[in-house]
Amino acid sequence: MTEISMTVNGKTVSGNVQGNTLLSAFLREDLRLTGTHIGCDTSQCGACVVHVNGEAVKSCTMFALEAAGTEVGTIEGQANGDGSLNxxxxxxxxxxxxxxxxxxxxxxxxxxxxxxxxxxxxxxxxxxxxxxxxxxxxxxxxxxxxxxxxxxxxxxxxxxx
Structure with a gap:
C-alpha cells in the first residue's frame, strides 16, 4: 500500500492505495464520491469522466497513484457554492x-x-x-x-x- 494525497473538489484528501487501484475506485470506494459512475472499466462509455488538473480524463483508465498531487474535479464539485445546480x-x-x-x-x-x-x-x-x-x-x-x-x-x- 502507498499513501497518496490529492485535492478533490477543492479539498485535500489522502488514502492508502495499491498500485493497481484505479482513480475511479479510489474516488468511489475510499472517498465515497459515488457520482463518478463505472460503466465499462474499459474506457468505452465515459460515465467515469472527471477532471484532472483541468483536463477531462476517464478515471477508469488512470491509476490513483498517477493522480497523486493533482487537482481532481468530480461531479460532486460541479454545483454552485450555494449548492444550486451550475x-x-x-x-x-x-x-x-x-x-x-x-x-x-x-x-x-x-x-x-x-x-x-x-x-x-x-x-x-x-x-x-x-x-x-x-x-x-x-x-x-x-x-x-x-x-x-x-x-x-x-x-x-x-x-x-
Whole structure:
C-alpha cells in the first residue's frame, strides 16, 4: 500500500492505495464520491469522466497513484457554492438531457471541459466531442441541446425529440 494525497473538489484528501487501484475506485470506494459512475472499466462509455488538473480524463483508465498531487474535479464539485445546480447541470434538467441518469455525470464533466475550451460550440462540434461518451437512453439530441443552451446559445429553433 502507498499513501497518496490529492485535492478533490477543492479539498485535500489522502488514502492508502495499491498500485493497481484505479482513480475511479479510489474516488468511489475510499472517498465515497459515488457520482463518478463505472460503466465499462474499459474506457468505452465515459460515465467515469472527471477532471484532472483541468483536463477531462476517464478515471477508469488512470491509476490513483498517477493522480497523486493533482487537482481532481468530480461531479460532486460541479454545483454552485450555494449548492444550486451550475449552468450545465441546470441546462441538462431544463432540456431533458437525461433519462436514467447513469451517463449524466460523465456527460456533464465532458460538457464542462468542452465549454472551457470552446465556449460556443456548434452542434457538430458538441457531437464530435461527445464521441467518447455513451448514452443508451436519450439518443443524444437533448444532451447536445442542453450543452448548447449552457453555452448561452439560443436553442429555441432546435426541435425536441
Amino acid at each position: 449552468v450545465i447541470q441546470q441546462a441538462f434538467q431544463d432540456h431533458h438531457g437525461l433519462q436514467c441518469g447513469f451517463c449524466t455525470p460523465g456527460m456533464v464533466m465532458s460538457a464542462a471541459s468542452l465549454l472551457k475550451d470552446n465556449p460556443k460550440p456548434t452542434e457538430s462540434e458538441v457531437r464530435e466531442y461527445l464521441e467518447g461518451n455513451i448514452c443508451r437512453c436519450t439518443g443524444y439530441h437533448n444532451i447536445v441541446k442542453a450543452i448548447m443552451a449552457a453555452s448561452g446559445q439560443d436553442v429555441s429553433a432546435i426541435a425536441a425529440e
